[in-house]
Amino acid sequence: MRNFFGAWGVFFQGFVEHPVMVGSIIPSSRYTIRKMLGPVDWERCKLFVEYGPGVGTFCRPVLDKLPRDASLIVIDTNPLYIDYLNRTIQDSRFIAVHGSAEDVEQIIRAHGHDHADYVLSGLPFSTLPEGLGPRIAAATYRVIRPGGAFLTYQFSKAAHNLTAQHFDRVDSGFEPLNILPCRLAWGWKSAPMVRSSED
Secondary structure, three states: OOHHHHHHHHHHHHHHHHHHOOOOOOOHHHHHHHHHHHHOOHHOOOEEEEEOOOOOHHHHHHHHHHHOOOOOEEEOHHHHHHHHHHHOOOOOOEEEOOOHHHHHHHHHHOOOOOOOOEEOOOOOOOOOOHHHHHHHHHHHHHHHEEEEEEEEEEEEHHHHHHHHOOOEEEEEEOOOOOOOOOEEEEEEEOOOOOOOOOO
C-alpha cells in the first residue's frame, strides 16, 4: 500500500499503527492550509515549528513562504513519518526530529534556537494520553517569542480550549472544505508593554 499510494499510503499506515497520535485518516485540504497559514508574518519568521507533520502536507507550503535564512523544525513521534520526510524533502532549512512535542524547548535549543516564531499543530489533543496535551500547550507558550503564535487545527475544540488557558488572545476559525471540517485557532503571545520615560 505504501509503495502504491505514495504519501497517502504512508499517511494511512501511520494512522493504522498509531491512531491516537494522528488527527485524521486523510491529510488536510489546501483550503485548510491556506487559511491556517494566512496570519503568519513571514518576513519576521526565523523559526517555524510543526508538531505531527505526517507526510509533510504543511511542510512544503511553509517552506515555499519561509525566508531563505529561516528554519522549519518538525517533530513527530512516528519514525515512519520522519523517515519519509527526510527522504522526500531536500531543503537545507528543513529539520525533521523524532521526538515528542512536549520536549520542544530542548529540541529547538539543540538546533541553535532560543525561541520559535510560530508553532503549528494538528495533534489530536482530545485523544492524547492524559496530561500530555496540557504539558505540550505549556511548553509551546514558553517557547514562542512575544508576538508569535500557536496555530492549531482539529475537529474538536480541545486544542482551542488548551490554547486559551495559556495564550493572551485566541482567534478562532472554521474550514468546511476539509475532510472532516475542522476548527482552527491562533493563540497569540502578547509582546511586553514598553514603558515610556514619563511613567
